[in-house]
Amino acid sequence: xxxxxxxxxxxxxxxxxxxxxxxxxxxxxxxxxxWYKQDxxxxxxxxxxxxxxxxxxxxxxxxxxxxxDTKQSSLHITASQLSDSASYICVVSDNYGQxxxxxxxxxxxxxx
Amino acid sequence: DSGVTQTPKHLxxxxxxxxxxxxxxxxxxxxxxxxxQSLDQGLQFLIQYYNGEERAxxxxxxRFSAQQxxxxxxxxxxxxxxxxDSALYFCASSVGATTGELFFGEGSRLTVx
Numbered sequence: 001x002x003x004x005x006x007x008x009x010x011x012x013x014x015x016x017x018x019x020x021x022x023x024x025x026x027x028x029x030x031x032x033x034x035w036y037k038q039d040x041x042x043x044x045x046x047x048x049x050x051x052x053x054x055x056x057x058x059x060x061x062x063x064x065x066x067x068x069d070t071k072q073s074s075l076h077i078t079a080s081q082l083s084d085s086a087s088y089i090c091v092v093s094d095n096y097g098q099x100x101x102x103x104x105x106x107x108x109x110x111x112x
Numbered sequence: 113d114s115g116v117t118q119t120p121k122h123l124x125x126x127x128x129x130x131x132x133x134x135x136x137x138x139x140x141x142x143x144x145x146x147x148x149q150s151l152d153q154g155l156q157f158l159i160q161y162y163n164g165e166e167r168a169x170x171x172x173x174x175r176f177s178a179q180q181x182x183x184x185x186x187x188x189x190x191x192x193x194x195x196x197d198s199a200l201y202f203c204a205s206s207v208g209a210t211t212g213e214l215f216f217g218e219g220s221r222l223t224v225x
Contacts, residue, residue, distance in 0.1 A: 043114060044216045
C-alpha cells in the first residue's frame with residue numbers, strides 16, 4: 001500500500017534555530033516528491049518538488065533532500081522565523097504523477 | 113495568491129442538508145482536484161477531473177459527487193450531510209493530468225450543525 005509517513009508529528013523550536021523534518025514513503029513506482037507549507041486554515045503552498053534524479057533542492061531558507069534508494073526525504077529549515085510556524089506536508093506521486101499520496105504533516109511552532 | 117478560487121469561504125448548515133462548493137482553477141490548468149481536511153487531520157484526496165472527465169477517485173463518499181464544466185470550473189456536491197462532514201474542503205489545480213505543480217485554493221470551511 002502506498003504510504004507517506006512524517007516525523008516528528010510536531011516540533012517546537014526557538015526563533016533563529018535550524019530544524020529538520022523527515023518523510024519516509026513506500027510509494028512505488030516513484031515519480032516525484034513535493035514539500036508543502038500549510039498555514040493554519042489556509043491552502044498548502046508548494047516549497048519544492050524533486051524528481052528521482054534530484055538529491056537536493058533549495059528554496060530560500062528551505063532545503064529538501066531526497067534519497068530514492070532508502071525512500072527518504074528531509075526538509076531542513078535554516079534560521080527559523082516566526083512565520084515558519086505551519087504544517088509541512090510531504091506529498092509523493094506515483095505512476096508518473098497519476099496519484100498524489102499525502103503525508104499527515106509535521107506541525108512546526110517557532111517561538112520568540 | 114495561487115490563482116485558484118473557491119467559494120464560499122465559509123458555510124454553516126444542518127444535518128441532512130445539501131451544499132455545493134465551487135472551484136475555479138488557475139487560468140490554463142485543466143486538472144481539478146478536491147481534498148477534504150478534517151480538524152487536525154491530513155489532506156484526504158476525494159476526486160480528480162481532467163478537461164471535463166473524471167480521472168481519479170479517492171475516498172469519496174457516495175453522498176458526495178463532483179463535476180467539471182466546459183469552462184473548467186468544478187463543483188463538489190455534498191448531500192445528506194452529517195456532523196462528520198464538517199471540514200475544510202480544498203480544491204487544487206494543475207496544468208496536466210499527471211504532471212505539473214499543484215496549486216491550492218484557500219478552501220471552503222463547512223460546518224454541519
